Amino acid sequence: MAHEQHNYLNHQKGIWSWLTTLDHKRIGIMYFVAIMSFFFLGGVFALLVRAELFTPGKTLFSADVYNRMMTYHGAIMVFMVIVPGIPAIFGNFVLPIMIGAKDVAFPRLNLMSWYMLMIGAAITGSTLFLENVDTGWTFYTPYSSIKTGLGVIPMVLGVFIIGFSSILTGLNFIVTTHKLRAPGMTMNRIPLMVWALYSTAILQVLATPVLAITLLLLIAEKTLGVGIFDPQLGGDPVLFQHFFWFYSHPAVYIMILPAMGVISELVATYSRKVIFGYTAIAYSSLAIAGVSFLVWGHHMFVSGQSEFAGVLFSFITMLVGVPTAIKLFNWIATMYKGSIRLDAPMLFAIGFMFLFTIGGLTGVYLASTGMDIHFHDTYFVVAHFHYVMVGGTLMALMGALIYWFPKVTGKIYSDLTGRISWVFIFSGFNVTFFPQFILGNMGMPRRYYDYLPTFTELNQMSTFGSWLIGTGFLIGLFGVIYALLKGKEAGNNPFGGKTLEWTIPSPPPHENFEKTPVLTGGPYEYR
Amino acid sequence: MSTANHTGGFHHAHHFDSAEHQYESSKQGIWLFLVTEILMFGGLFVGYSIYHSLYPQVFHAGSKQLSVVLGALNTVVLLFSSFTMALGINYVQRGLRNKAIIALAVTIACAAIFMVVKFFEYTHKFHVGTVPGKYAYTEELSASGEKVTKVGALLAEANKLSVVEREHKLHLDETEYEHLTLLEKTKNWPLFFGFYFVMSGIHGLHVLAGAFLIFWVLLKVIKNQVGPEYFTPVEGVGLFWHVVDLIWIYLFPLLYLVG
Ligand code: HEM
Ligand SMILES: [Cu+2]
Numbered sequence: 001m002a003h004e005q006h007n008y009l010n011h012q013k014g015i016w017s018w019l020t021t022l023d024h025k026r027i028g029i030m031y032f033v034a035i036m037s038f039f040f041l042g043g044v045f046a047l048l049v050r051a052e053l054f055t056p057g058k059t060l061f062s063a064d065v066y067n068r069m070m071t072y073h074g075a076i077m078v079f080m081v082i083v084p085g086i087p088a089i090f091g092n093f094v095l096p097i098m099i100g101a102k103d104v105a106f107p108r109l110n111l112m113s114w115y116m117l118m119i120g121a122a123i124t125g126s127t128l129f130l131e132n133v134d135t136g137w138t139f140y141t142p143y144s145s146i147k148t149g150l151g152v153i154p155m156v157l158g159v160f161i162i163g164f165s166s167i168l169t170g171l172n173f174i175v176t177t178h179k180l181r182a183p184g185m186t187m188n189r190i191p192l193m194v195w196a197l198y199s200t201a202i203l204q205v206l207a208t209p210v211l212a213i214t215l216l217l218l219i220a221e222k223t224l225g226v227g228i229f230d231p232q233l234g235g236d237p238v239l240f241q242h243f244f245w246f247y248s249h250p251a252v253y254i255m256i257l258p259a260m261g262v263i264s265e266l267v268a269t270y271s272r273k274v275i276f277g278y279t280a281i282a283y284s285s286l287a288i289a290g291v292s293f294l295v296w297g298h299h300m301f302v303s304g305q306s307e308f309a310g311v312l313f314s315f316i317t318m319l320v321g322v323p324t325a326i327k328l329f330n331w332i333a334t335m336y337k338g339s340i341r342l343d344a345p346m347l348f349a350i351g352f353m354f355l356f357t358i359g360g361l362t363g364v365y366l367a368s369t370g371m372d373i374h375f376h377d378t379y380f381v382v383a384h385f386h387y388v389m390v391g392g393t394l395m396a397l398m399g400a401l402i403y404w405f406p407k408v409t410g411k412i413y414s415d416l417t418g419r420i421s422w423v424f425i426f427s428g429f430n431v432t433f434f435p436q437f438i439l440g441n442m443g444m445p446r447r448y449y450d451y452l453p454t455f456t457e458l459n460q461m462s463t464f465g466s467w468l469i470g471t472g473f474l475i476g477l478f479g480v481i482y483a484l485l486k487g488k489e490a491g492n493n494p495f496g497g498k499t500l501e502w503t504i505p506s507p508p509p510h511e512n513f514e515k516t517p518v519l520t521g522g523p524y525e526y527r
Numbered sequence: 528m529s530t531a532n533h534t535g536g537f538h539h540a541h542h543f544d545s546a547e548h549q550y551e552s553s554k555q556g557i558w559l560f561l562v563t564e565i566l567m568f569g570g571l572f573v574g575y576s577i578y579h580s581l582y583p584q585v586f587h588a589g590s591k592q593l594s595v596v597l598g599a600l601n602t603v604v605l606l607f608s609s610f611t612m613a614l615g616i617n618y619v620q621r622g623l624r625n626k627a628i629i630a631l632a633v634t635i636a637c638a639a640i641f642m643v644v645k646f647f648e649y650t651h652k653f654h655v656g657t658v659p660g661k662y663a664y665t666e667e668l669s670a671s672g673e674k675v676t677k678v679g680a681l682l683a684e685a686n687k688l689s690v691v692e693r694e695h696k697l698h699l700d701e702t703e704y705e706h707l708t709l710l711e712k713t714k715n716w717p718l719f720f721g722f723y724f725v726m727s728g729i730h731g732l733h734v735l736a737g738a739f740l741i742f743w744v745l746l747k748v749i750k751n752q753v754g755p756e757y758f759t760p761v762e763g764v765g766l767f768w769h770v771v772d773l774i775w776i777y778l779f780p781l782l783y784l785v786g
Contacts, residue, residue, distance in 0.1 A: 101542060103541075103542040105552045105556065106552075106556060107542075109556075171556055171559045171560060171563075175552050175555045175556045179555065205559055205563055206562070206566060209564070209566035209567035210569070213568070213569075213570035213571060214570065217570075217571075217725065220659075220721075220725050224660055224721075224724070225660035225662065226660040226720075226721030226725055227717055227718045228578075228718070228725075230660065233715055233718050234581075234585065234714070234715030234717075234718040235578075235721070511541070
């Protein structure tokens with residue numbers, strides 16, 4: 001075309017204009033680049049951990065190195081990939097557009113959140129070269145506070161700073177959703193993705209401060225020996241677990257709620273139907289967020305808490321299943337008799353529903369106190385949380401990537417590449433983690449370097465699956481590069497989406513909307 | 528985001544409809560941030576209450592060690608500073624620049640007094656050997672088998688002296704001597720000081736941060752960047768300062784009085 005369109009990508013030029021940008025769309029892309037690099041690093045650690053477990057005994061490294069790799073894998077994936085992932089990347093990009101705003105409420109704070117993630121990641125990452133940490137991502141005391149080396153301090157400090165980044169993003173999203181909606185965009189007309197991000201933001205703001213103080217106490221414990229977690233001084237190491245899970249259980253919903261938001265968008269768009277039960281899906285996000293604060297004790301059934309506490313936590317935990325099931329049934333009802341198109345994003349959405357259901361149901365097993373005594377700290381738990389976190393969040397992340405790619409870049413992501421990537425990730429995922437349910441049931445403990453020879457075949461299957469997943473993500477990455485270089489022009493609305501971001505040009509102009517939109521109806525008016 | 532070169536010429540940021548809209552949004556953001564601060568201290572309060580109910584005698588003996596006079600002095604100082612901060616905001620809103628400068632400067636002075644008092648409290652604690660956790664024990668003596676606390680070592684030394692000499696040489700008066708004896712008899716007493724130093728320490732860091740923030744808005748007042756048209760930063764910092772005070776209002780009785 002003769003004259004190039006003016007958009008947020010060519011609004012300003014040069015690396016410096018990116019590093020100082022206040023545009024939520026550019027910040028979303030910066031998060032994408034950063035988080036995908038962390039994901040790559042975490043993925044390499046994962047492959048190494050699985051490779052070591054290919055045979056019993058020593059395969060590649062010593063037990064010491066194994067413990068460290070496992071710790072970095074977990075900490076990077078949880079704190080630097082899955083927790084910030086969807087909100088920071090896609091939330092930043094689409095949330096303001098979806099509600100008809102020009103930006104988030106606090107653009108500078110938004111940029112600062114990105115820098116905090118970078119600084120936190122740098123400090124955490126520096127321990128790789130200074131003093132490796134081998135505590136596991138949960139940093140349980142007394143091992144972390146008394147036994148192991150001082151590397152725990154910078155590691156935990158980095159996570160503390162990353163936590164701040166998360167709090168500030170959440171705060172920004174809450175105010176944006178409250179204050180910056182376009183005229184006519186009532187709370188009951190905001191897209192379900194926004195509802196999900198909003199509920200997530202509430203969790204980020206309310207749960208993360210508790211992680212912050214827990215980590216500060218751990219640092220105080222290690223430097224001053226304040227004794228709060230040290231039985232020798234009258235303290236109690238289990239208090240750390242209570243504090244830690246008071247954050248980290250809600251945190252699993254910080255990970256999964258945004259994914260559920262993505263799935264709602266994908267299901268609506270690719271079924272070309274009014275979403276079934278908008279209100280139920282919207283408010284179930286809030287319900288999940290609320291209940292998630294009351295269930296942390298299910299991580300501590302075997303920690304010696306009272307039987308009464310166990311029963312109570314077990315009961316409340318199962319309650320989470322209700323709003324979750326509401327969502328799942330509503331998605332299925334939306335798909336029912338819809339004109340479903342099995343494009344790559346929809347495949348990822350269906351993959352999500354499949355894997356997440358398995359993850360959720362095994363959660364109910366674990367939430368039954370009696371069964372948890374059998375399964376606790378076995379590979380069953382490993383399989384459970386990978387089904388929900390990876391099968392859930394990462395599937396949604398891939399779906400979101402392909403779905404919004406044309407909006408972000410103006411280029412179409414090759415659907416074929418997306419589908420091939422899906423086949424590898426989905427099948428590889430099941431090959432990797434399904435055997436782990438069986439291993440766990442047979443009694444293989446988690447976090448162990450070595451295992452009994454009888455477990456060999458299933459472990460080899462699992463390791464083989466990890467290569468398939470790795471290949472799948474590399475294909476996904478190839479798709480990004482290919483689409484950037486050779487992708488077709490996307491046009492404003494290649495998939496027939498109904499939310500506001502599909503009404504503006506791709507890539508969007510610097511201020512999103514030429515003219516502030518005025519809403520007269522709900523977000524998914526297909527038929 | 529907000530550009531305000533002089534109070535008359537304040538322009539709201541492009542993504543807000545009006546200055547009022549921007550003000551409302553900023554205020555909501557600040558309140559949310561304050562919620563996170565309270566939740567963070569909430570974790571400490573929960574830990575404190577749990578251990579207090581488990582070991583009342585530890586907390587009793589520990590709080591006896593603290594100087595109620597100094598704690599009360601600091602409480603008064605902070606309450607007064609909350610008042611001057613509120614005045615400062617009010618003066619800025621009414622365009623009374625000089626009065627605002629005085630009120631904010633007095634608030635910073637109060638923060639400084641608070642920190643100086645804390646400094647004396649801390650150094651005195653270190654001097655008599657009441658320090659957190661593992662530092663409560665003396666290295667040299669623990670080598671010989673049984674663990675000896677610094678307080679124990681100090682008392683052993685004091686017992687060799689007459690009352691007058693003790694006060695002169697060790698700076699231990701009679702009540703202090705009694706308190707330390709009580710402490711020595713209490714198992715796990717360093718736990719109380721773990722909480723004391725962590726809670727008052729983190730609060731102290733907040734006082735410092737607050738003082739810097741007040742200084743920042745004071746500069747804004749001096750440079751005429753805030754005034755009746757635009758006072759969001761002053762009000763935000765003020766709210767932060769009130770929360771810092773509020774937390775102390777809870778810390779003071781918990782640490783110094785609940786015995
Ligand atoms: C929403 C997505 C979910 C995510 C992301 C998730 C994540 C996790 C993670 C990471 C762990 C392991 C923690 C560790 O390292 O010790 C875990 C354990 C556990 N999960 Fe989930 N979970 C989810 C849903 C559920 C549900 C719906 C339930 C119950 C109905 C559940 C029940 C449990 C229980 C009881 C454990 C403890 C198992 C043990 O250690 O013995 N989870 N989950
Ligand atoms: Cu949980």
